[in-house]
Amino acid sequence: MIVHSSFQYRLLAQHYSKPEDNLLLTIAIPHYKQRRYLEVVLNSLFSQTYDNFEILVSDDCSPDDSNEVIPGTLQASGRPFRYYTHPENLGYDGNVRFCLSAAYGRYVFLLGNDDALGDTQTLANVASLLETLQYPEVAFTNFGDYSTGLVVRRAQRTQVLGSGPETAVRFFRSFSFVSGLIFERDVAQAHETTRWDQSVFYQIYLASRIIASGGRLAGLETCAVRKDVTVNGQRVPSMYTNRWREGADKFNPAQALASVVRVTADGILPVVAPDAQSKTLRQILIQILGVSYAYWLLEYRRVATWRYSAWIAQGMWPGRLLAEYPYLTSCDRLLIWPFYTAVTLTGLLIPQKLFQLSKERLADGVRSLQQRKCNRTE
Known part of the structure; x- marks a missing residue:
């Protein structure tokens, strides 16, 4: 068992993922059960044409067979990855914080465990747009529905949207959906807090604080995420609706x-x-x-x-x-x-x-x- 910051965890498996690799992106997946859906998500990462990224999966004490199955799936892909598991449930916010703290990439691209990347060029496009905008501190992408293709356009065009409190007030609602949010790792770690661990909206706090404190916010006009993947035609069962x-x-x-x-x-x-x-x-x-x-x-x-x-x-x-x-x-x-x-x-x-x-x-x-x-x- 390893203690890192305020977290206890086990590094269950890894493959060619080291801090000195100078990776641009960490694709961070805070995971809790729903192993079959996560496999669909991971396949969208394995097929990327872009290579300068690692996959980080943080399993939050799942009650299913995720820990038995997913490390082998990741290992077989040949992609750089790390798979962590926690002895006690951190909750959603704590798991997001852990992902941000454990990343090796300059940027952390957050991805839900039932949300796939848009297509095989997604990460190449994201990397190119970040470079074009001179590496902003925070960014969001567009996302579409996995089944219907309907796109939610958080970004109307690719641009730096600003910084400071006024920009934070204007755009904080764009961070309610976590997949496709991109944080510069060191900046996110500098603003880490446990105050909102039971809010389920930690990413809104973090983005708001970074932008209000002078970090630049960018919108990337690319449909980087397909939300709510399906297995046998079924989405992840709702936790609450029934x-x-x-x-x-x-x-x-x-x-x-x-x-x-x-x-x-x-x-x-x-x-x-x-x-x-x-x-x-x-x-x-x-x-x-x-x-x-x-x-x-x-x-x-x-x-x-x-x-x-x-x-x-x-x-x-x-x-x-x-x-x-x-x-x-x-x-x-x-x-x-x-x-x-x-x-x-x-x-x-x-x-x-x-x-x-x-x-x-x-x-x-x-x-x-x-x-x-x-x-x-x-």
Whole structure:
């Protein structure tokens, strides 16, 4: 057993992966069970035409046969890799932190254990775009659906989007989906914290803090990820949907949308001047309420129950949430309350069919508007 930083782990298997190799990329996969889906993901890495990368799999105490099967699969590929296992479950955030701390590559490309790379040229394209943009500290790529091919365009074009608190506020929501996020390893390690290990949004904190502190954010217009791979035509079984429908899952405020407010605020506000903190927090809250919160209310009505959407609304209730931020001015509080009320009523009452018809168009419109604003400031 090895102790590294705050982690205990075993290096179960490795092949030609050393710190002195000067690798550009570590493809880091925080893994927990679902071994058959991980095999599909790994095949997309084995087929890459690009070679200057390693594969890092961090198994978070999986109850299946991952530790018996996956090391052999990696060994047979001939690709540089390391496979770690942990004696106790770290949780999602802890496992992401471990991946970032253990990487050898200059950049860490995070990839979910059920999300494949886009095609055989993906890593070659990513490496070329990072060089073109003079190696930014943080980047995100586009991603598509494995089955339908529908692409979510986080990046409207390849460009450096900026740095500083304003850029962090504008783009923090782009980091909610972890696959295709790219962090410069040394910068990510410099901002490591355990504060948000139960949030399931550590990557949002980390990106927000790096960008707010002066790190450059880049958007890479390449569909680098195909999310939700299938095995025998089936996606990974949902951890929550059936339990929500059956009413067996209880509302957990630590993992609800209010947690996004907390991790984002902690990532950005400490580097904002005191007289600008209230305005910055209001901007964060308005974005979350107007886009993410509205979507959550409607989506959980669809996949779970109306009652769960009501729990989400309870978790975002300003009377409790705003009490955590005493520096929020009275004027900003008065703006938040009616906005929350209007979004809540709309999200709980709007017909589902209307939402389904408009959600992708609205999402693309919001992303396009974000980046047009960025372009006007260049």
